[in-house]
Amino acid sequence: MASFSSSFVLSQNLFFFSLFCFFLLASADLSATFYASSCPKALSTIQTTVKAAVAKEKRMGASLLRLHFHDCFVNACDASILLDDTSSFTGEKTATPNAGSLRGYEVIDTIKSQVESVCPNVVSCADIIAVAARHSVVTLGGPSWTVQLGRRDSTTASLSAANSDIPGPTLSLSDLISAFSKKGLNAKEMVALSGAHTIGQASCATFRTRIYNDTNIDSDFATSLQSKCPSTGSDDNLSPLDKTSPTYFDVSYYRNLIIDEGLLHSDQELFNGGSTDSQVEKYWSSSTTFFTDFSNAMVKMGNISPLTGSNGEIRTNCRKTNS
Template sequence: MAFKPQGHMFSFSSILFSLLFATIVSSELTSNCYESTCPRALSIIRSAVINAVAKEHRMGASLLRLHFHDCFVNGCDASVLLDDTSTFTGEKSAGANVNSLRGFEVIDDIKTKVEAACPGVVSCADIVAVAARDSVVALGGPSWNVGLGRRDSTTASKDAATKDIPSPLMDLSALISAFANKGFNTQEMVALSGAHTTGQARCQIFRGRVYNETNLESNLAASLKSNCPSSGGDSNLSPLDVTTNVYFDNAYFKNLVNNKGLLHSDQQLFSGGSTDSQVTAYSNSASTFSADFASAMVKMGNLSPLTGNSGEVRANCHKVN
């Protein structure tokens, strides 16, 4: 059961801390950071993302996921992009990322173009954050203001990625805790989970749900079994949203209400628990979901950014300068 704070003193101090934190972060990240130093940066990123998503709709989901997996591990610092070195094992080989995290080549292409326009100015972390926003927009979803001015980390941690990134096998209580550890409340967790209204998952990830869980709509279960046998076919893909997978909308939540969540963690959001009412609300109102998702994404983009003299602006997103 989620802890409910008692008394006005706790609530007021929590609100005060949140406002103070937001003020500090907003003073460090600004939407017009590159207005004079690299005025074409945002248009370069947007154009590259639109082209990448037009070639493959799934890339929109992949770029969004890349941002999420970056920010949840030591903050939005592009650490997820770093290759292994002799001094650290990076995040790409963590269980949540290996053989599934995608979009690196799109980020590389954007970085090359931005470096040509203004060398050493725009960080890889900012490129990942903006590309995530532009991907959602390209898929018909909401937009939001992306604060800019992040700098890139000089190290990465496989162990931190293994520990911090929520698993698709988690129950509701574990999901709530994983997001709370990063400062998100339960409503924000449900909103961010709505990112699964696009993208695909491997058979290996949802096989257990298909063959062992009863709260899966029968026709969908039969269809999934044909694509995901009880053994073998680990890399076979199925859409996270079985109805409108190439669009960013609220169909994900409608699916959950009808027991059509692909992942165990998805269906946990509508399984007789505390988040059922939030899922129902989003299933009934696309605009409410869009607004809450955009707000939560702003908050996620503000997770522990490196600013000022911290970190660096990498010339190559895969390695430190």
């Protein structure tokens, strides 16, 4: 009888321990309704600020979307990209892919301040970036998707990872596929996510080599760019990534690739006689297909190694850690 009682108690304890572990793990998962009770006005607050910022400057939509990409490609979607350098800490803002090109930090600051006034110490900077990216795309005419929420903010950043992991503008197709694969994203998702270049601009320094040296570029297109981007100097001069509709989220980016008018070398690599040519053609012929694949890929990218549960923190100031 004593043996049965002990076994029953042990089994009962194991059951409740397993149940506890289940709920612990479940609480660490991202959820679309994560702030439904703790901060029900969070998403509408972010949306209002993003719409105002993009209305003031349409390029800001592309900038906020790019912040999300560059954040997720370095260790995780953890808002490490927002951390400022200090006397004892070097963040990611000065990394080669980020320095002088990433923008929108002030918009994130404004959103954070407004969200904090509604519900202090609840909404992470990492979630703000993810939601701001979604609203930026929607505001510029693109698709919406369900953003999974519940990320927490990192307490550190990695300059070296920012320099090594963010795909550069001179990569070959095989290198692009490899860079995305390391983040758990396949070639199809890579082509879909590259469609983000249907909005925004790039600096002369990122496409100079292409317009003077590449052979798979329309000659008139190259000539028109050379007037803005001489062979030396003027590194910061900007040109649209999509010459047709740079402030509208559509499929013209893919059409540009088909006629050899991709701005970056890495863009044109998606349509250069390789394995992704058919995917480019499919997106150009169907905006519905592109929008669906882009949305799904954004959700998957946003789920790259998030900090959840008791990991990380909820920063009160997105530019610095709490302690």
